[in-house]
Amino acid sequence: DAIFTFPLKLQQFHFDNDQLAQTSTQFVTNFLNCWDSPNRCAQLLPLYTPQSQFSVCADTSVPPSTARDADQNPAFGFYVPHSRNINKVSSEKTLEQRLATGQEQIATAFRQLPASRHALQQDPQGYAMQTIEYPQVNGFMVVLHGYFEETAKPELEQQSSSSGNKYNNRGRRNNNSHSNNPASNRLSKKSFDRTWVVVPMNGSFIIASDILVVRTYTGNTWSEPAPVPVPTPVAA
Amino acid sequence: MNYSGANTRQQPHITETFVQKVLAHLDDADETKLNNFLQLFSGSNPNAVVGAPAPAPPARIVFNGQRSTDAMAFLTLWNQQVVQTQHTLTALDYHVIPGSGTVVCNATAKVRFDESGRDKRGQDASVATPPGSAGSNGNNRSRGNNNNARQRQSWGPYFGISMQLVLDERVYRNDMHGVIHSLTYTMVYKPEDSLIDL
Numbered sequence: 001d002a003i004f005t006f007p008l009k010l011q012q013f014h015f016d017n018d019q020l021a022q023t024s025t026q027f028v029t030n031f032l033n034c035w036d037s038p039n040r041c042a043q044l045l046p047l048y049t050p051q052s053q054f055s056v057c058a059d060t061s062v063p064p065s066t067a068r069d070a071d072q073n074p075a076f077g078f079y080v081p082h083s084r085n086i087n088k089v090s091s092e093k094t095l096e097q098r099l100a101t102g103q104e105q106i107a108t109a110f111r112q113l114p115a116s117r118h119a120l121q122q123d124p125q126g127y128a129m130q131t132i133e134y135p136q137v138n139g140f141m142v143v144l145h146g147y148f149e150e151t152a153k154p155e156l157e158q159q160s161s162s163s164g165n166k167y168n169n170r171g172r173r174n175n176n177s178h179s180n181n182p183a184s185n186r187l188s189k190k191s192f193d194r195t196w197v198v199v200p201m202n203g204s205f206i207i208a209s210d211i212l213v214v215r216t217y218t219g220n221t222w223s224e225p226a227p228v229p230v231p232t233p234v235a236a
Numbered sequence: 237m238n239y240s241g242a243n244t245r246q247q248p249h250i251t252e253t254f255v256q257k258v259l260a261h262l263d264d265a266d267e268t269k270l271n272n273f274l275q276l277f278s279g280s281n282p283n284a285v286v287g288a289p290a291p292a293p294p295a296r297i298v299f300n301g302q303r304s305t306d307a308m309a310f311l312t313l314w315n316q317q318v319v320q321t322q323h324t325l326t327a328l329d330y331h332v333i334p335g336s337g338t339v340v341c342n343a344t345a346k347v348r349f350d351e352s353g354r355d356k357r358g359q360d361a362s363v364a365t366p367p368g369s370a371g372s373n374g375n376n377r378s379r380g381n382n383n384n385a386r387q388r389q390s391w392g393p394y395f396g397i398s399m400q401l402v403l404d405e406r407v408y409r410n411d412m413h414g415v416i417h418s419l420t421y422t423m424v425y426k427p428e429d430s431l432i433d434l
Contacts, residue, residue, distance in 0.1 A: 003433045004351070007317040010423060010434040011301030051334045059327035059344045064393045066427040085327045086248045095248055099331070130420050132296050134402065136336040143400050145424050191424065193398040195342045197333060209331040211342040218396065218425035221434050222301070 012222040014130040016140075024131040024142045027198060027205055032118045036148075040115075041107045047207045050102040054109055054210040058083035061216065068219030077184030078114050078154055079214050106210075108156065113212075114187060115152035125223040137208055139199035147217055150187040191215040250408055251330045255343050255401065258416075259323035262314065265356035270311055277307035278404070278414045296418040300434065307416075320350035320389055323397075332405060338417060339408075341401040347423075351431045352390035393427035 015021035034043035048054070058079040063070040076083075083089065084098040100109040119126055127146035134141045197209040261273040274280050279294035297304040304310035323345050330341040399422075404415040423434055 004319060004349070004431055005433045006300070007313055008299050008302045008304075014298050014301040014303060014420075016296070016303075053331045055329055055331070057327050057329035057342065061326040061344075061346065063346075063396055063425050064427045066393055066429045067396070067425045068428060070425070084329050086252050086330070087325055087328045090248070092245060092248065128301065128422060128424075130298050130301060130400075130422065132298060132418055132420065134338075134418075135293070136338045136402075136417070137333060141340070141400070141402065141418070143398070143420055143422070145398055145422060193342065193344065193424065195340060195400055197331075197340055208333055208336075209340050211329050211331060211340065213327060213329065213342055213344055213398070215327075215344060215396070215424075221395075221423045221426045 010222055012125075012128045014132075016131060016133050020131045020133065020140055023200065024129070024140060024198070027196075028129065028142060028144055029120060031196075032120055036115070036117050038115070041110050044110070045103045045107055047205055048103050048106050048210075049206055049208075052102065052106065052207055052209070054100045054106045054212075055084040055098060056082050056109065056113065056212045056214065057085045059085065059213055059215045063216055063218045070218040071188065071216050074190075074216040075184045075186045075188055076214070077186075078112075078150075080184075082109065082112055111155040112157075114150040114154050116148040117151050118146065118148045120146075126220065128220065128222045134197055137197060137199050139197060139206075139208070142196045142198060144194045145192070145220070147189055147191045147220075149189050153185070153187070189217040191217050191220075247330075247332070247408055251339070251341060252325075252328055254403070254407055254412070254415075255328055255341060255399075256325060258399075258401065258419075259325060259345060263321050263323055265315075265320050267315055267356075270315055274307055274311055275413055277416045277419075280307045280414065292414055293417075295416050296420075298418075298420040300422055315356065318349075318356075319354070320356050321347050322349075322391060323347045324394075337405050339401075339403045339405055341403060343399045343401070344424075345397050345399065346394040347397050348391045348394050349430070349432050350389040351392035352388070392430045392432065395423050395427065395430070395432070396425035398422050398424050 015024065031044070034040060037043060056079055058076050060074065060076045060080065062072060062074060065072055082098055084095055086095060089095055100106045127144060129145070130143045132141050192215060193213040195209070195211045196207055199206040199208055258276070261269070264273070277295040278292045294306050297307060297310045299310065325343060325345045327344040328341065330339055332339050400418070400420045402417040404417060407415045426434060
């Protein structure tokens with residue numbers, strides 16, 4: 001086929017400097033190990049302060065079927081009731097409620113998300129990362145793109161949408177069918193982009209901001225697809 | 237989480253409008269508007285005069301994992317070496333970072349490219365179409381040396397992108413000058429029937 005080649009070739013990793021490469025890789029590896037563990041909250045909450053913020057944002061759009069391994073029937077039922085996607089939710093009150101601030105709210109938000117398994121060690125080709133300095137906080141920003149497998153339903157499941165539920169979808173373009181339809185609550189593989197603003201402190205880290213974007217699963221752009229096995233000819 | 241000096245009620249709307257503005261600038265083929273886009277980036281003041289205060293540090297731009305030297309270099313490359321694009325925002329979230337005067341935005345969008353074989357100036361230069369390949373994959377999009385394609389764009393299928401912006405909180409006070417401290421833009425999925433190679 002005819003090809004237009006982008007002037008900037010896509011790179012799997014970018015780090016502003018070698019020190020950040022080491023520090024942020026260590027941070028992400030440890031963070032995801034804890035995130036995937038049964039006691040997610042107990043291990044991670046010490047990294048958050050009373051001013052730290054966390055939110056989840058669901059991008060429910062379906063990629064074209066010609067994108068490699070694209071899930072054409074994605075399930076977002078566990079995320080949409082908590083999603084702070086301002087492209088879909090316009091209610092100021094809802095957006096405020098869906099921004100978790102401080103350890104207590106962040107712990108609740110963590111428990112409302114499915115348990116997961118990332119494959120950082122087993123499949124490093126499945127992840128891309130950019131780390132840049134963030135001088136305004138004397139820290140850095142890490143952006144990780146990749147995928148995870150949902151392994152269990154959330155510890156805190158979304159209650160039915162009764163009146164007074166703070167997570168009712170009252171936004172202009174939101175759709176409650178995501179949270180009420182059992183089919184949309186099945187466990188599956190998801191792609192994600194996660195952005196942390198991290199401040200190194202006393203040999204550890206403080207997370208000032210943590211935004212998790214959950215997307216429909218697709219193969220990525222930065223790694224080659226696995227080779228198709230060539231069938232062995234069978235002797236007549 | 238209120239930030240002093242910022243109109244918190246309007247923050248979501250302003251954030252979304254600003255991100256849409258950035259995407260619209262990326263889609264704008266008009267070279268004469270490049271300066272308008274450039275002025276949004278920190279440390280980029282094309283009209284700086286001698287004796288003016290020291291400029292802010294230049295914005296960090298990381299496109300598909302590669303760092304650009306500065307905003308001007310990136311925008312020139314984008315304008316001259318990338319074909320016409322069309323972005324559509326699909327998700328956006330943001331946090332105002334207390335005490336830092338900054339805002340982190342995380343956007344996802346889809347983008348498609350003009351695969352007609354012309355660059356932004358309408359020159360037949362960017363896509364090299366080998367003889368006999370037009371329409372060879374069975375779809376009915378106009379390609380390369382098809383004469384009809386010279387009259388209009390021929391949009392390819394959508395790619396997925398993830399974009400992060402670190403903005404100065406002045407953006408909430410209607411001050412857009414130099415508010416982009418950093419921009420990271422990564423293509424996260426690619427349709428296999430596109431002519432674009434990353």
